[in-house]
Amino acid sequence: MKKIIIWVLVLGLLAGFLAPFISSSTAESSQAATFGFKENLATTYGKTIPVPIKVTANCSNLVLKIADSVVLEVKKPKKKELYFLDTKDFKTGAFLLDLQVTDANGNTYTEQRNLRILSDIKPERWSLKLGTSYQHNTKNYTQGLTFWNGELYEATGDPNQDGSSMVAKINMNTGEVLQKGSTTFQQKLDASKFGEGIAILNDQIYQLTWKNQQCFVYDLQTFQLKKELSYSGEGWGLCTDGKQLIMSDGTERLTFRDPNTFQALRTIEVYTDQGPLPQLNELEYIDGLIYANVYTTNFVAVIEPVLGRVIALIDAGNLVAAGKSSGEVLNGIAHNPQSGKIYMTGKYWPKMFEVSIIK
Helix, strand or coil: CHHHHHHHHHHHHHHHHHHHHHHHHHHHHCCCEEECCCCCEEEECCCEEEEEEEECCCEEEEEEEECCEEEEEEECCCCEEEEEEEHHHCCCEEEEEEEEEEECCCCEEEEEEEEEEECCCCCEEEEEEEEEEEECCCCCCEEEEEEECCEEEEEECCCCCCCCCEEEEECCCCCCECEECCEECEEECCCCCCEEEEEEECCEEEEEECCCCEEEEEECCCCCEEEEEECCCCCCCEEECCCCEEEECCCCEEEEECCCCCCEEEEEECECCCCECCCEEEEEEECCEEEEEECCCCEEEEECCCCCEEEEEEECHHHHHHHCCCCCCEEEEEEECCCCEEEEEECCCCEEEEEEEEC
């Protein structure tokens, strides 16, 4: 008798444990509509692909959203609906497909899948020809490099947390901070802030911080702090197209920001024909394209600013061999619009090189 009671208790507990899973499975099987494919979708930019939808119940309304935008809405949908997705209406990157249907009783059902649009361009492979070398301060953990009116500016980070993050105007011949009389063209950050990329726009220097979510804005002439702007996430590289600021955060994402408020205006996701290209670091805008150091590699990505497609990868292995010495990774691209010349260096490198890009 005791054994029977024990088995009844065990079966009761087991039934109670399995009940949520059984009901969940039933709910899933009673879904009023579902996508007509099992996995997520991947395609190439420029293609038009079918998105089949199966309707398994009497429904009053069907809505398909892509990235929160309604692309299809059908009243009293048929058993099979088909939406043709033109990828030219989007950019490269990852998007969410969101299917919502309402049945005759007013119940709403949702199903979601991921969509990934790859680039239709296989990146070209470019190389570098090294020109004149210049002294670079081996104490500089280079995070940003840029020119303004023919003068070089550099920003550094602070991996040792000793207060070495700074932004300064640099003497190209010596690699040291430029001084004029008693004036030193430099601004330092305290050890609680890790400096990142810089850009110059409207007579102001913008400097990111790694994890503090602060962008410091300095007067270009005096280097005095004018204001602080904020953002979410990490700050890595920064450049400008002359109107907006363009920021990297260590992922494949680049964010275009308002220089007055630092609010995000739009984003692109940087993709090759194989997938996303993350670890985008120091940035430079050159002749309508974004050049980005790919962190921890010897490559520089050349990116379309509209769609995010990588049109070329520059192999800078010869630059690293010639300039790194006992320093760390390649990081730092600066284009001088007055001369048209491009310069590159790295973290703690003893040299900076003028380079020519060989396509």
